[in-house]
Amino acid sequence: MNLHNIINEIEKADPEVYGRLDGRRAAVKKLTSFTGKVALSAVPIAFGSLLKKAYGQSVSPQIIEVLNFALTLEYLEAEFYSRGLERGGLITNDVDRAALETIRMHEQQHVTFLQTTIKSLGGMPVAMPTFDFTAKGTFPAVFTNYQIFLAVAQVFEDTGVRAYKGQAGNLMSNNEILRAALRIHSVEGRHASHIREMRNRNFGAPVQPWITLNKSGIEGVSAAAAAAVQPSYNGEELVVQAGINIVGINGFDISAEDASEAFDEPLTKMQVLAIVKPFIV
Numbered sequence: 001m002n003l004h005n006i007i008n009e010i011e012k013a014d015p016e017v018y019g020r021l022d023g024r025r026a027a028v029k030k031l032t033s034f035t036g037k038v039a040l041s042a043v044p045i046a047f048g049s050l051l052k053k054a055y056g057q058s059v060s061p062q063i064i065e066v067l068n069f070a071l072t073l074e075y076l077e078a079e080f081y082s083r084g085l086e087r088g089g090l091i092t093n094d095v096d097r098a099a100l101e102t103i104r105m106h107e108q109q110h111v112t113f114l115q116t117t118i119k120s121l122g123g124m125p126v127a128m129p130t131f132d133f134t135a136k137g138t139f140p141a142v143f144t145n146y147q148i149f150l151a152v153a154q155v156f157e158d159t160g161v162r163a164y165k166g167q168a169g170n171l172m173s174n175n176e177i178l179r180a181a182l183r184i185h186s187v188e189g190r191h192a193s194h195i196r197e198m199r200n201r202n203f204g205a206p207v208q209p210w211i212t213l214n215k216s217g218i219e220g221v222s223a224a225a226a227a228a229v230q231p232s233y234n235g236e237e238l239v240v241q242a243g244i245n246i247v248g249i250n251g252f253d254i255s256a257e258d259a260s261e262a263f264d265e266p267l268t269k270m271q272v273l274a275i276v277k278p279f280i281v
Contacts, residue, residue, distance in 0.1 A: 004025055016095040017192060021093065023126045027096065034252075034254065044214070046102075046189075052105050054066070056270070059121045059122065059123075059125055059174065060173055060174075062170055063121070063170070063171060063173075063174055063177060063264070064118060064121060064122075064123035066116050066170050066171060066181075067114055067117060067121075067123070067177070068118060068123070068125065069163075069167065069269055069272075070110075070114055070124045070163070070164065070167070070181065070184070071115065071118070071125055071126055072108055072126060072129065073112040073159075073163055073272070073276070074110040074111045074114060075111060075128040075131075076111070076129075076131060076156065076276060076279065077107040077156050077157070077160065077258055078104060078107035078108045079110050079128070079131055080131070080133055080156060081100055081103055081104035081107060081153070082104055082153070083133065083143060084100065084143060084149050084153075085097070085100060085101060087143045089144075089281070090143060090144065090149060090268075091146060091149075092146075092148055092201070096198055096274045099176065099194060100196065102155070103191050103194070104196075106191070107174035110184055110187075112144050113184075116281075117177070117180070122175060124261070129280045129281065130178075130280070130281040131279055132278075132279060132280070132281050133152065133278060133279060135228065135278035136278050137227065137278050138224065138225065138228045138278065139152055144200070147199075147202070147221060148221055148225070149199055149220045150195060150202070150203075151199065151204075151225065151229075152216050153201060154195045154196045154216075154217075154218075155216070155218070155229045155232050156193050157188055157191045157195055158211060158216075158232055159267065159272060159275055159276070160188040160192075160269040161185060161188045161189050161264055162236075162264060162265060162266055162272075163193055163267050163272045164181060164182070165185060165264055165265075165266040165267075165270075166189060166266035166267045166268050166269065167181070167269065168181065168182065168185075168195035168266075184276075188200075189264070192209075193209035193210070196208065196209050196210075197209060199217070200271075201219075205217055205220060206219075206220065208261070210262060211233060211236045211260070211261065211264070212236050212257050212261055212262045213236065213237040213252045213256065213257055213260045214230075214233045214235065214236045214260075215233065216229050216230060216232065216233045228278070230273065231274065234277050235264050235265045235267075236260060236264070237256070237260050238260065238265055239256050239259035239260055240274065241262075241263055246259035246262065247259050251281075
């Protein structure tokens with residue numbers, strides 16, 4: 001991305017733009033010299049904020065609300081992995097530890113990115129809540145039993161994927177923010193897949209890299225745990241997309257399980273808040 005060329009092209013279309021951007025050229029220069037320490041997805045957001053100020057455009061309060069909603073979920077995940085990695089004796093597998101450290105780093109980057117973006121848009125990032133990762137006693141051994149830790153991690157990641165998808169429509173008024181949110185959505189999907197692989201490899205959990213029907217695959221951990229997390233999976237059994245039933249479509253041998261695995265279904269904000277409420281003090 002050559003920001004100077006973009007500015008030049010904008011000047012051709014609007015000769016007065018430099019009068020409105022004049023005091024921000026230093027910021028443009030800084031943008032073009034960002035190092036790898038800054039997420040690349042932050043560049044279009046920061047530049048979009050620059051143009052917003054130059055043209056006096058406003059940002060919908062709904063967008064700030066959605067970003068703060070996403071920030072709360074990222075706080076939850078980042079703090080969860082941090083506590084797990086700091087708990088001695090919980091993760092003894094070096095391969096798993098390296099993977100979980102990478103996932104934690106991603107979640108921390110998402111937190112920083114969302115905080116910065118909200119501030120750049122004139123909003124105030126929400127503070128990190130106090131978390132109870134036992135979910136009011138539902139998972140008392142979450143930081144002493146690795147099988148339970150990974151099961152809860154899977155639920156968080158699966159919920160995050162569906163939560164981002166559920167809010168995509170509310171970000172459509174700002175293409176750059178929508179694009180960045182979808183990037184985070186794809187990363188959460190990879191996290192979910194990797195956690196599921198770890199559960200299967202370590203404990204033979206009956207899970208694939210994707211969700212099948214509305215099955216959590218937590219049943220083997222405990223019946224109480226499976227019942228507690230079921231709201232994160234309800235609705236995933238949908239086999240109709242855009243009004244078309246995928247089961248057996250065009251004569252192909254496609255089962256309900258296959259059809260449900262092909263799409264992730266969105267969760268509403270209220271559904272997600274109900275899911276994470278037990279984990280917040």
